[in-house]
Amino acid sequence: MINIENLTKRFDERIAVAGIDLEIKSGEIFGLLGPNGAGKTTTVRIMTLLSKKNSGSVRICGYDIEEDSEKIKELIGVVPQHMSLDQDLTGRENLILQARLHHLKDKEGMKQRINEILDFVELADRADDKSRKYSGGMKRRLMIGMALLHKPK
Ligand SMILES: Nc1ncnc2c1ncn2[C@@H]1O[C@H](COP(=O)(O)OP(=O)(O)OP(=O)(O)O)[C@@H](O)[C@H]1O
Ligand SMILES: [Mg+2]
Structure with a gap:
């Protein structure tokens, strides 16, 4: 690897x-x-x-x-040491932004993949809150979700 x-x-x-x-x-x-x-x-x-x-x-x-x-x-998927979220966006919006940066298109199942990730990092019920309002661990989990979104090896 x-x-x-x-x-x-x-x-x-x-x-x-x-x-x-x-x-x-x-x-x-x-x-x-x-x-x-x-x-x-x-x-x-x-x-x-x-x-x-x-x-x-x-x-x-x-x-x-x-x-x-x-x-x-x-x-590759990277979770940096320092905050890489846009805290004025919700959890879901941060994932949408990340998906766009990876050129993932909605017709390629982007929305479904985002829901999968939100479930995986256990943030589905907080997905539409501004990430500023997340706890430290929740922010960290969202960053892990962002790093896994495009299915890195
Ligand atoms: N942008 C930079 N410009 C100049 N020197 C740098 C830069 N980044 C790192 N260094 C220097 O390179 C060396 C290695 O730094 P690095 O950040 O890789 O260490 P580290 O092993 O991650 O340390 P830490 O455990 O403190 O995080 C240090 O001497 C540091 O001052
Ligand atoms: Mg270091």
Whole structure:
């Protein structure tokens, strides 16, 4: 699923990622641990196409992050550390926005998929409340639902 070889990333003189190797298999749950400033977030940002590497190779589901970035965006789902909701929108509206960003069309069952996700994250009864009014855990569950909406691998 994820294959990283000798990945390096520098910010000016500072080395943020100093040549890491990682192999993560399908179905595996992997925790990347290390002290503050070790380069974990930088590594995840590179894997999720938010930052560019300096050298090394990163492959996701067999695709190269630089050559096949559009394909990789279809295959991954990301729950970021910080709030990625629009809190002026309801839970359902946040999911609709996410669906549109993934070019999911209503005739392809978008509404039904959104209802499935709302059931899965147990927010169906709160779907039409502004997400600002959700508890911390409910906001987190909505973000998980948004990351799973397009059925990432
Ligand atoms: N945008 C940036 N510009 C300059 N330096 C950066 C930037 N982002 C991260 N760094 C530096 O890269 C190094 C790795 O940071 P990173 O955020 O990847 O660490 P981390 O392992 O996620 O740490 P934490 O446990 O604190 O979240 C740190 O020295 C940090 O200051
Ligand atoms: Mg971090």
